[in-house]
Amino acid sequence: MGERSHHMIKRSGSGAKDVRKLNRARVVVLGHPGCGKTALCVRFLTRRYIGEYEPNKESTYTTDTVVDGETIHLEILDTARKHQNEKVSLDASIKWGDGFIIMYSVTDRESFSAVKRIKRLIDAAKETLGIPVIIVANKRDLDRSRTVRCAEGQELAGELSCPFFEISVADGYDSVASVFHRLIREVKCEFLKHLEAMEKRSKILNMRNVLFRRRRSKTQ
Numbered sequence: 001m002g003e004r005s006h007h008m009i010k011r012s013g014s015g016a017k018d019v020r021k022l023n024r025a026r027v028v029v030l031g032h033p034g035c036g037k038t039a040l041c042v043r044f045l046t047r048r049y050i051g052e053y054e055p056n057k058e059s060t061y062t063t064d065t066v067v068d069g070e071t072i073h074l075e076i077l078d079t080a081r082k083h084q085n086e087k088v089s090l091d092a093s094i095k096w097g098d099g100f101i102i103m104y105s106v107t108d109r110e111s112f113s114a115v116k117r118i119k120r121l122i123d124a125a126k127e128t129l130g131i132p133v134i135i136v137a138n139k140r141d142l143d144r145s146r147t148v149r150c151a152e153g154q155e156l157a158g159e160l161s162c163p164f165f166e167i168s169v170a171d172g173y174d175s176v177a178s179v180f181h182r183l184i185r186e187v188k189c190e191f192l193k194h195l196e197a198m199e200k201r202s203k204i205l206n207m208r209n210v211l212f213r214r215r216r217s218k219t220q
């Protein structure tokens with residue numbers, strides 16, 4: 001996985017099995033303008049739904065949340081409209097993140113079409129497989145104005161191998177929390193895979209060093 005320097009790993013006392021714990025994670029919320037990114041972040045942070053937000057505003061929020069009994073410190077980047085067309089700054093935001101929410105509105109086909117493009121940007125910027133990405137369809141309360149069927153969202157998510165949620169930020173907090181918690185679980189899972197790969201690599205290097213030293217002592 002990408003840069004992991006900001007993560008802290010807690011280890012238990014001597015003799016006990018090491019406990020690897022992800023203490024912090026960075027989440028980036030991406031999506032076409034007006035799909036509800038700020039509403040999603042504010043709902044998660046405050047449990048409240050506020051109808052209108054300043055558009056085009058990029059914000060970073062921090063919060064502590066408990067997932068599966070473990071507290072995790074989250075930094076959440078709510079990307080702004082300008083970013084959707086500015087590849088360089090979007091790249092920087094993507095490199096910063098550990099996990100991603102790509103959002104669209106079920107009332108806006110254009111926002112649905114943007115999902116694939118955004119996913120490609122994430123894959124290109126991270127240059128590695130297994131980046132945790134969740135696709136979120138929002139505004140399901142506006143069923144009469146719906147232009148994207150739930151099945152289309154599910155199909156797209158399947159194609160991109162991402163978990164999928166269809167929610168209404170306006171309607172409640174629980175589904176919003178489920179999105180963030182699922183993403184944190186995915187980030188944790190990738191983090192552990194990354195640790196295991198590093199440990200395996202260091203074991204192989206150690207073995208090579210031991211063999212090398214043995215061979216040298218024999219020839220001396």
Ligand SMILES: Nc1nc2c(ncn2[C@@H]2O[C@H](COP(=O)(O)OP(=O)(O)OP(=O)(O)O)[C@@H](O)[C@H]2O)c(=O)[nH]1
Nearest residue numbers: 033034035036037038039051055056139168169170
């Ligand atoms: N009916 C309904 N409206 C919503 C929902 N979520 C957000 N909205 C409304 O959609 C509009 C845009 O929401 P924002 O959260 O500002 O969207 P954004 O993606 O942050 O927009 P930009 O900052 O312009 O990129 C606001 O008027 C919200 O009140 C929802 O679940 N249902």
